[in-house]
Amino acid sequence: MRRVFVAGIGSTAxxxxxxxxxxxxxxxxxxxxxxxxxxxxxxxxxxYLGNFxxxxxxxxxxxxxxxxxxxxxGQIPCTKVEGACASGGIAFRHASLAISTGxxxxxxxxxxxxxxxxxxxxxxxxxNCAMDNRADGVSGLTFPGLxxxxxxxxAARYGTxxxxxxxVVRKNKANGLRNPxxxxxxxxxxxxxxxxxxxxxxxxxxxxxxxSDGAAAVLLVSEEVARACSTPMVEVAAxxxxxxxxxxxxxxxxxxxxxxxxxxxxxxxxxxxxxxDIDFVELHDCxxxxxxxxxxxxxxxxxxxxxxxxxxxxxxxxxxxxxxxxGGLLAKGHPVGATGIGQIxxxxxxxxxxxxxxxxxxxxxxxxxxxGTGVACTVNxxxxxxx
Numbered sequence: 001m002r003r004v005f006v007a008g009i010g011s012t013a014x015x016x017x018x019x020x021x022x023x024x025x026x027x028x029x030x031x032x033x034x035x036x037x038x039x040x041x042x043x044x045x046x047x048y049l050g051n052f053x054x055x056x057x058x059x060x061x062x063x064x065x066x067x068x069x070x071x072x073x074g075q076i077p078c079t080k081v082e083g084a085c086a087s088g089g090i091a092f093r094h095a096s097l098a099i100s101t102g103x104x105x106x107x108x109x110x111x112x113x114x115x116x117x118x119x120x121x122x123x124x125x126x127x128n129c130a131m132d133n134r135a136d137g138v139s140g141l142t143f144p145g146l147x148x149x150x151x152x153x154x155a156a157r158y159g160t161x162x163x164x165x166x167x168v169v170r171k172n173k174a175n176g177l178r179n180p181x182x183x184x185x186x187x188x189x190x191x192x193x194x195x196x197x198x199x200x201x202x203x204x205x206x207x208x209x210x211x212s213d214g215a216a217a218v219l220l221v222s223e224e225v226a227r228a229c230s231t232p233m234v235e236v237a238a239x240x241x242x243x244x245x246x247x248x249x250x251x252x253x254x255x256x257x258x259x260x261x262x263x264x265x266x267x268x269x270x271x272x273x274x275x276x277d278i279d280f281v282e283l284h285d286c287x288x289x290x291x292x293x294x295x296x297x298x299x300x301x302x303x304x305x306x307x308x309x310x311x312x313x314x315x316x317x318x319x320x321x322x323x324x325x326x327g328g329l330l331a332k333g334h335p336v337g338a339t340g341i342g343q344i345x346x347x348x349x350x351x352x353x354x355x356x357x358x359x360x361x362x363x364x365x366x367x368x369x370x371x372g373t374g375v376a377c378t379v380n381x382x383x384x385x386x387x
Contacts, residue, residue: 001100001101002099002100002101002102002223003100003222003223003236004096004099004100004220004221004222004235004239005221005222005223005225005226005233005235005236005385006218006219006231006235006236006344006382007036007037007038007039007106007219007221007225007226007229007231008032008033008034008035008036008038008039008219008229008231009033009216009217009218009344009345009348009349010028010029010030010031010032010034010035010216010217010345011029011032011181011214011215011216011217011338011345012025012029012181012214012215012216013180013183013214014181014183014214014332014333014335014342015116015183015214015333016116016183016212016213017114017116017213017214018116018117020213021060021114022054022060022063022112022113023060023063023066023067023070024070025112025114025214025215026049026070026110026111026112026215026217027067027070027071028215029110029112029215029216029217029338030047030067030108030110030215030217031071032217033108033217033218033219034071034108036219036231037219037221037231038229038230038231039106039219039221039225039229041071041072041073041074042074043106043225044073044074044104044106044107044108045076045077045098045103045104045106045107046076046077046078046079046095046098046103046104046107046108047064047067047068047071047073047077047078047107047109047110048064048079048080048090048091048092048094048095048098048107048108048109048110049063049064049067049078049080049081049091049110049112049337050080050082050083050087050088050089050090050091050092050109050110050111050112050337050338050340050341051080051082051087051111051112051113052082052084052085052087052113052130052336053113053115053126053127053129053336053337054112054113054337056125056126056129057115057117057118057122057123057126058114058117061080062080063112064078064080065078067110067112071108079094081094082337083371083372083375083376083378084129084130084336084371084372084375085130085284085334085336085340085369085370085371085372085376086241086340086369086370086371086376086377086378087111087336087337087340087371088109088111088216088337088338088339088340088342088343088369089241089341089343089369089378089380090241090340090376090378091109091110091111091341092109092111092220092340092341092344092378092380093239093240093241093378093380094109095107095109095218095220096109096220096236096239097239098220099221099222105221105222105224106219106220106221106222106225107219107220108217108218108219108220109217109218109220109341109344110215110216110217110341111215111216111217111337111338111340111342112214112215112216112335112337112338113212113213113214113215113335113336113337113338115211115212115213115335115336116211116212116213117213123211124142127142127143127336128142128143130143130371130372130373130375131143131246131247131248131372132246132247132373135246135247135248135249136247136248136249141248142200143286143287144199144200144203144208145200146248146373147200147203147286147287147289147290148200148201148202148203149254150254150255150289150290150293151165151202151203152202153254153255154255154289154292154293154307157255157304158305158307160289160292160307161307161311162190162194162202163190163311164307164308164310164311165202165207165288165289165292165307165310166190166193166194167307167310167311167313168285168288168289168292168310168315168330169188169193169206169207169288169330170188170189170190170193171310171315171316171323171324172285172291172324172328172330172331173185173186173188173206173327173330174186174187174188175317175324175325175326175327175328175331175357176326176327176328176330176331177327177331178327179326179327179331179332179356179357180356181214181332181342182326182327182332182333183212183331183332183333184210184330184331184332184333185327185331186331188206192206193206193207203287203288206288206330207288207289207330208286208287208288209285209286209287209328209329209330209333209334210333210334211333212332212334212335213335214333214338214342215338216338216341216342216344216345217341218341218344218345220236231352232351232352232384232385233384233385234348234351234352234382234383234384234385235382235385236380236381236382237270237272237273237364237381237382237383238266238267238268238270238271238273238379238380239267239270239378239380239381240263240266240267240270240378240379240380241263241376241377241378242259242260242262242376242378243259243375243376243377244257244258244259244260244373244374244375244377245258245373245374245375246373246375247373248373251373251374255293256293256297257293257297257370257374257377258374259370259374259375259376259377260294260297260298260368260370260374260377260379262377263368263377263378263379264298264299264368264379266379267366267379267380267381268299268381270381271381271383273364273381274299275298275299275300278300278321278364278365278381279321279322279361279363279365280321280323280325280347280350280359280362280366281295281298281300281321281322281324281365281366281367281368282324282325282328282343282346282347282365282366282367283295283328283343283366283367284339284369284370285324285328285329285330286329286334288330290370291310291323291324291328291330292306292307292310293306294368294370295309295315298366298368298379300321300323300366301314301315301321317357317359317360318360322359325346325350325355325357325358326343326346326355327357339369340367340369340378343367343368343369344367344380344382347365347366347367347380347382348382350362350365351363351365351382351383351384362384363383363384363386364381364383364387365382365383366379366380366381366382367379367380367382368380
């Protein structure tokens with residue numbers, strides 16, 4: 001297997017893009033990644049595009065081919081991939097595999113979603129396609145309902161408090177203030193969180209990531225191509241995808257998602273690293289409690305102590321392991337298909353030492369996406385070439 005490097009990155013802001021169609025968002029991010037790399041468009045050998053709900057929300061499919069056309073690429077393989085909230089992470093893994101296996105020397109991964117033009121019931125129905133609607137959908141359970149259950153179980157087992165969970169919200173919203181791509185950044189206190197609208201007990205509005213539009217892109221290259229690029233060399237040390245249960249009843253324990261645990265173990269093995277080697281993490285905080293569970297599943301925080309570490313400031317920048325220095329989904333927003341590649345974008349900036357909310361001496365970063373009820377998970381580890 002060949003080594004894989006990031007040669008270029010691009011991203012739109014996440015938020016409301018009412019005057020821009022979904023293809024234009026993806027083309028803007030992809031064009032930025034190609035231009036930054038300095039690689040000729042003629043060298044791009046494959047495109048993978050992560051997207052989840054363009055069909056029901058904007059009435060547009062065949063996005064991979066449309067975006068490649070807009071980018072001026074050749075008659076190359078162009079593939080749209082879908083794995084609910086892990087769609088972008090899966091696109092990135094496919095592009096990485098194309099390089100590592102020698103299928104091509106240059107590949108681009110793009111993620112995009114446009115969600116804000118639809119009303120709340122329509123968006124909710126579209127997002128609910130990420131669960132098994134024959135098994136779980138008939139119960140009326142939505143994803144806020146699922147993570148409300150996760151919170152109650154975690155609290156019953158480990159004593160996780162409202163204050164613990166609010167610490168995640170305050171941290172991520174504050175981190176977003178340093179990120180120009182974030183849409184819901186703010187200095188916020190526990191009282192404001194507690195007084196925000198109740199969504200699904202105990203989740204309140206500020207515990208939930210906002211609906212968003214946006215796109216991100218990453219151009220990946222072989223080592224030989226990377227040597228000719230002027231951008232700092234960032235290596236893909238591991239890119240892993242796993243499957244978990246598609247049904248809530250298939251999870252033996254809602255305080256943990258098996259797909260994340262398996263993906264993390266495989267990624268550490270692939271990279272020859274352990275959780276203690278990770279300098280920072282960009283993980284899937286679709287809800288505030290998700291950050292606590294994810295951090296424990298990834299092994300960067302001891303089991304049952306995710307809430308305590310958040311409250312004690314150990315997951316802030318300058319703490320034991322900074323989590324979501326970008327602001328995460330809670331501050332940046334969650335344009336579903338773009339999120340995984342947006343995390344890679346933020347991680348590459350950190351490893352280049354160029355992030356507006358920089359983690360000091362960051363050399364190894366981990367990203368994590370979890371889709372649906374835990375049915376699809378991706379974990380990626382990136383490192384500076386000198387790490």
